[in-house]
Amino acid sequence: xxxxxxxxxxxxxxxxxxxxxxxxxxxxxxxxxxxxxxxxxxxxxxxxxxxxxxxxxxxxxxxxxxxxxxxxxxxxxxxxxxxxxxxxxxxxxxxxxxxxxxxxxxxxxxxxxxxxxxxxxxxxxxxxxxxxxxxxxxxxxxxxxxxxxxxxxxxxxxxxxxxxxxxxxxxxxxxxxxxxxxxxxxxxxxxxxxxxxxxxxxxxxxxxxxxxxxxxxxxxxxxxxxxxxxxxxxxxxxxxxxxx
Amino acid sequence: xxxxxxxxxxxxxxxxxxxxxxxxxxxxxxxxxxxxxxxxxxxxxxxxxxxxxxxxxxxxxxxxxxxxxxxxxxxxxxxxxxxxxxxxxxxxxxxxxxxxxxxxxxxxxxxxxxxxxxxxxxxxxxxxxxxxxxxxxxxxxxxxxxxxxxxxxxxxxxxxxxxxxxxxxxxxxxxxxxxxxxxxxxxxxxxxxxxxxxxxxxxxxxxxxxxxxxxxxxxxxxxxxxxxxxxxxxxx
Amino acid sequence: xxxxxxxxxxxxxxxxxxxxxxxxxxxxxxxxxxxxxxxxxxxxxxxxxxxxxxxxxxxxxxxxxxxxxxxxxxxxxxxxxxxxxxxxxxxxxxxxxxxxxxxxxxxxxxxxxxxxxxxxxxxxxxxxxxxxxxxxxxxxxxxxxxxxxxxxxxxxxxxxxxxxxxxxxxxxxxxxxxxxxxxxxxxxxxxxxxxxxxxxxxxxxxxxxxxxxxxxxxxxxxxxxxxxxxxxxxxxxxxxxxxxxxxxxxxxxxxxxxxxxxxxxxxxxxxxxxxxxxxxxxxxxxxxxxxxxxxxxxx
Numbered sequence: 001x002x003x004x005x006x007x008x009x010x011x012x013x014x015x016x017x018x019x020x021x022x023x024x025x026x027x028x029x030x031x032x033x034x035x036x037x038x039x040x041x042x043x044x045x046x047x048x049x050x051x052x053x054x055x056x057x058x059x060x061x062x063x064x065x066x067x068x069x070x071x072x073x074x075x076x077x078x079x080x081x082x083x084x085x086x087x088x089x090x091x092x093x094x095x096x097x098x099x100x101x102x103x104x105x106x107x108x109x110x111x112x113x114x115x116x117x118x119x120x121x122x123x124x125x126x127x128x129x130x131x132x133x134x135x136x137x138x139x140x141x142x143x144x145x146x147x148x149x150x151x152x153x154x155x156x157x158x159x160x161x162x163x164x165x166x167x168x169x170x171x172x173x174x175x176x177x178x179x180x181x182x183x184x185x186x187x188x189x190x191x192x193x194x195x196x197x198x199x200x201x202x203x204x205x206x207x208x209x210x211x212x213x214x215x216x217x218x219x220x221x222x223x224x225x226x227x228x229x230x231x232x233x234x235x236x237x238x239x240x241x242x243x244x
Numbered sequence: 245x246x247x248x249x250x251x252x253x254x255x256x257x258x259x260x261x262x263x264x265x266x267x268x269x270x271x272x273x274x275x276x277x278x279x280x281x282x283x284x285x286x287x288x289x290x291x292x293x294x295x296x297x298x299x300x301x302x303x304x305x306x307x308x309x310x311x312x313x314x315x316x317x318x319x320x321x322x323x324x325x326x327x328x329x330x331x332x333x334x335x336x337x338x339x340x341x342x343x344x345x346x347x348x349x350x351x352x353x354x355x356x357x358x359x360x361x362x363x364x365x366x367x368x369x370x371x372x373x374x375x376x377x378x379x380x381x382x383x384x385x386x387x388x389x390x391x392x393x394x395x396x397x398x399x400x401x402x403x404x405x406x407x408x409x410x411x412x413x414x415x416x417x418x419x420x421x422x423x424x425x426x427x428x429x430x431x432x433x434x435x436x437x438x439x440x441x442x443x444x445x446x447x448x449x450x451x452x453x454x455x456x457x458x459x460x461x462x463x464x465x466x467x468x469x470x471x472x473x474x475x476x477x478x479x480x
Numbered sequence: 481x482x483x484x485x486x487x488x489x490x491x492x493x494x495x496x497x498x499x500x501x502x503x504x505x506x507x508x509x510x511x512x513x514x515x516x517x518x519x520x521x522x523x524x525x526x527x528x529x530x531x532x533x534x535x536x537x538x539x540x541x542x543x544x545x546x547x548x549x550x551x552x553x554x555x556x557x558x559x560x561x562x563x564x565x566x567x568x569x570x571x572x573x574x575x576x577x578x579x580x581x582x583x584x585x586x587x588x589x590x591x592x593x594x595x596x597x598x599x600x601x602x603x604x605x606x607x608x609x610x611x612x613x614x615x616x617x618x619x620x621x622x623x624x625x626x627x628x629x630x631x632x633x634x635x636x637x638x639x640x641x642x643x644x645x646x647x648x649x650x651x652x653x654x655x656x657x658x659x660x661x662x663x664x665x666x667x668x669x670x671x672x673x674x675x676x677x678x679x680x681x682x683x684x685x686x687x688x689x690x691x692x693x694x695x696x697x698x699x700x701x702x703x704x705x706x707x708x709x710x711x712x713x714x715x716x717x718x719x720x721x722x723x724x725x726x727x728x729x730x731x732x733x734x735x736x737x738x739x740x741x742x743x744x745x746x747x748x749x750x751x752x753x754x755x756x757x758x759x760x761x762x763x764x765x766x767x768x769x770x771x772x773x774x775x776x777x778x779x
Contacts, residue, residue: 054440077446084444088390089437092521094362094382098454103445105452114454134251134360136389154445247577276584280486280493317579318484325487325641332642341486341641348485349579356576364576374508376520381569383524388531388573395532413539420538421665424548425672427536428557431529432680435522442521449516 002065003027004158004186005080010050012057012210020046021057022210028158033187035197035218037227038207044190045085047207048160051188052077064157078107080158081151081185085166087143091135096127096146099135103154114153121153122146125179141172145179152183160188165196194222194229246314247388253306253357260304260358265367267463271470272355276348278474284340289477290347296473297350304358311357315350322346361385370457379451391431398423481549481632482574482589485582489639496635497587500595504568511565519562526558527566531573538665546661551593551628552601552621553666557673557680560602567594588635597628609684614667616684621666625659 005028012021021043028034036044049055051063053073061068064079081103084090093099100121104114122128125145135143144164151159161180165173173196180187180200191197197204197218204221206214214221222228254261260268275293282289301311322345330338359367362382369378402419488496511519530550537545550570554563571589574580581589601624608616633651637643643651673680 049440052444054443074446074448077444082441082444084437084441086434086437088387089434090441092383092386092438092441094360094386101454102442102447102452105454106446106448111452111454114452134362135386150445250577273583276485276582280584281490315579321484322487325643328644328647329642332644334642337642344486345484348582352576352579352583356579361573361577374505374512376512376517377504377508377565377568379517379520380523380527380565381572383521384527384531384566384569384573385577387525387528391525391528391532392535395535399536416539417664418668420536421668421672424533424536424665424669425676427532428529428669428673428680429676431525432522435525438521438525439518449518451517451520 001030004030004032004064005051005188006060006062007047007050008060010047010057010059010061012046012050012055019210021050024059024210024212026205026212026215028186028188030157031184031186032203033189033201035194035201035204036188036190036207037192037194037197037204037221037225042207043210044207045162046210048082048162048188048190051158051160052080052082074106078154079156080160081154081156082160083144083147083151083162083164085163087140087147087167088135090147090150091138091143094134096122096130096133096135096138100146100150100153103150107154117153117155118149121149124152124183125149139172140167141169141175144168144172144176148179157185158188159183159185160190162190163192164189165191165193192229194218194227198222245392249310249314250353250356251360253304254360256305256358258303258305258358260300263358263466264457264459264463265359265363266370266457266459267467268355268359269364269367269371270467272351274471274474275351278478279344279347279351282344282478284336289480290343292477293347297347297354300354300358301350304354306354306357311350311353315346315353318345318349366457375451387431387434391427391434394430395427398427481593481629482571482581483585483592483632483635485584487582487639487641488585488588488635492635492639493582493585493588496591497584500587500591503595504564504590507561507564511561523558523562523566524569526554527569527573530554530566530570538661540661540664546658546665548665548669549593549625549628549658549662551597552617552624552662553669555598555601555624556605556617556620556666556670556682559682560598563598564594567598588632592628592631592635596631597624600624600627605682606684614671617670618663618667622659622663625662626655629655629658 005026007024007026010021010024011019014020024043024047026047036048038044046055050057050061051068053068053070053076063076066072066076066079068076091099093102097115097118100118101111101114104117105111109117119128119131122131125148127142127145127149130138130142130146135146138146144167148159148161159180164176164180168176173193177196177199187200189197189200201218203216204214204218205212206221206225206227214224275296279293282293298308301308319342322342326338326342328338329335329341356364362385365373365378365382365385369375402416402423405419530548530553533548533550533553535547537547539545551563551567554566558566568590571581571586571594575583575586575589601620604616604620604623608619630652633643633648633655637648670681
């Protein structure tokens with residue numbers, strides 16, 4: 001089976017010289033859900049931005065068999081959909097309808113087809129009633145779901161979610177979890193919430209200062225790196241010994 | 245905050261709300277022009293205009309008292325100049341100034357209160373405003389609420405930490421400048437984040453157009469009726 | 481500084497609408513062609529920033545606090561051409577949503593604040609920005625507010641709004657203070673922004689600076705002219721306005737019938753041509769400025 005994502009020896013340096021990614025090799029098979037763990041600034045989000053060509057580094061990146069280069073970007077971005085951490089940056093159109101239809105329109109659909117796709121996507125996330133609402137009237141959880149709808153409307157094969165539980169209260173988190181569990185696409189979930197990740201993924205990778213230092217079972221990685229979240233009082237006894 | 249309230253009003257469902265934005269824009273502009281060219285001592289037309297606005301407010305289902313109150317925002321300016329004109333011996337102009345400026349403000353408030361701003365902007369675009377400018381205004385409005393809230397937080401945070409003593413004035417000034425700089429940077433990075441989100445959904449340099457406006461027979465009727473009524477009143 | 485409706489006489493607001501709105505439209509179409517739509521979110525968000533920034537109080541003594549207008553700040557960070565568009569967007573929102581400034585008077589407010597004010601801020605920055613940066617920024621912000629306010633005052637006077645001489649002088653003093661505050665806030669904020677990230681602030685362009693400076697000079701002179709006229713002879717301006725037929729005659733001077741007839745008299749039209757010629761010159765300046773600024777953008 002062709003891997004959905006194939007990254008080989010990826011390097012990336014910021015303008016100020018910091019090595020953000022230092023030789024990352026990774027692959028994602030169809031139907032897999034993988035959690036991406038790591039300290040803040042370890043390169044998780046930077047890595048993920050290479051998958052749809054927003055950032056360009058040295059090394060090879062291929063999505064659904066296509067190299068992620070300028071000529072393929074439109075096609076690549078149709079295959080891999082990204083939900084960002086800040087929903088306010090993602091829902092930039094005046095109404096939900098216009099925002100969710102934004103992606104399909106860019107894919108070349110007619111306005112009618114785009115709105116039809118938007119309605120289907122909103123139904124998938126349970127937000128059909130917000131069709132003509134303005135984004136600033138929605139709660140954090142609702143915004144997250146609409147942002148997801150905006151991505152689903154493009155009918156991608158891979159979903160990437162960057163810290164999806166940020167700003168969500170427990171009911172909204174549970175809601176999102178059930179929603180994601182029901183979606184068939186392969187998923188990459190960047191998160192600190194290891195419980196949330198473990199409920200969705202069986203595989204996890206660990207980033208440390210731009211390097212991918214571990215790739216394996218979720219529970220094992222959490223245990224090995226002492227990455228339990230939320231932090232319980234007992235955990236604090238061991239955290240002082242952590243090397244970062 | 246004012247724009248929050250007007251925004252809420254604009255999402256009503258009256259027959260006035262349902263009119264095509266172009267019809268409403270044309271009607272209000274016609275009203276403003278007729279009002280502006282009405283000679284100062286024509287009391288009857290001014291009364292008729294007031295009744296027309298009142299009818300509009302009632303049909304739209306907006307709270308009359310609240311609309312009347314918010315229209316008064318222009319009064320400090322016009323009362324000042326009115327007073328000056330009156331003292332200069334031109335009582336007629338003074339009165340006209342105050343009445344007309346108030347009616348103008350209420351008319352625009354009625355327009356804003358019956359048309360959600362993105363729809364209003366679409367109407368302006370259909371009437372000839374360049375798309376680039378319309379979209380910039382659209383984005384401005386979209387992030388007005390978010391960034392205003394951020395600014396409020398800054399004000400609150402600063403107020404919690406500042407000293408009231410004269411000595412601290414300079415520090416407060418610098419503090420405010422620093423706060424603005426941070427707000428600037430956050431806004432700039434927010435714009436970059438928006439750009440990334442746009443790229444991630446295959447944005448290729450041009451915004452697509454989604455829905456068209458539909459100018460129905462009822463809109464035409466509305467525009468013509470108001471237009472003709474105003475002309476008749478004016479010419480009398 | 482925002483002029484509401486029914487203050488300006490018909491010829492004045494109509495002429496300014498006819499001059500500034502197409503000028504801005506031209507710049508918008510040019511921006512669309514040269515920048516693509518990619519810059520739209522940045523311009524929109526920065527407009528929202530200015531709105532929010534106007535809420536923050538800067539203590540200036542004796543229990544008062546000033547606040548930022550923002551035209552100069554935007555010009556020094558985004559560049560002059562985008563600032564014209566952002567300021568127009570801000571004025572449009574202020575007129576329609578906040579009823580701050582009239583709808584028919586939008587052309588006048590756009591001319592004063594989005595066009596003349598921005599050009600007036602840009603000129604000192606272009607001329608002195610390389611050598612005496614701090615002074616250039618302070619001066620630019622100061623002149624920007626003075627020009628916008630003076631033009632507004634001039635337009636009111638020429639429309640026949642009665643403002644006795646002492647009040648004009650007081651107004652000028654108030655404008656001066658506001659302008660000083662704007663200068664202080666602008667330089668303070670620009671320096672703070674630079675500390676965060678130097679690339680946020682524009683570098684004064686050296687190449688086409690001269691032509692741009694010349695055009696901005698024209699706008700500046702207009703502003704200064706307005707200022708001089710307003711402060712020295714408000715009655716004279718009103719008389720001039722009446723002569724040109726720009727002033728709305730009130731019933732105080734003539735019965736209704738004469739007023740209605742006078743409006744369409746050929747004599748009035750002949751006199752108004754002189755005024756219109758002056759305004760067309762201003763239009764030409766704006767269009768030329770738009771072209772030059774647009775060219776700079778793509779450079």
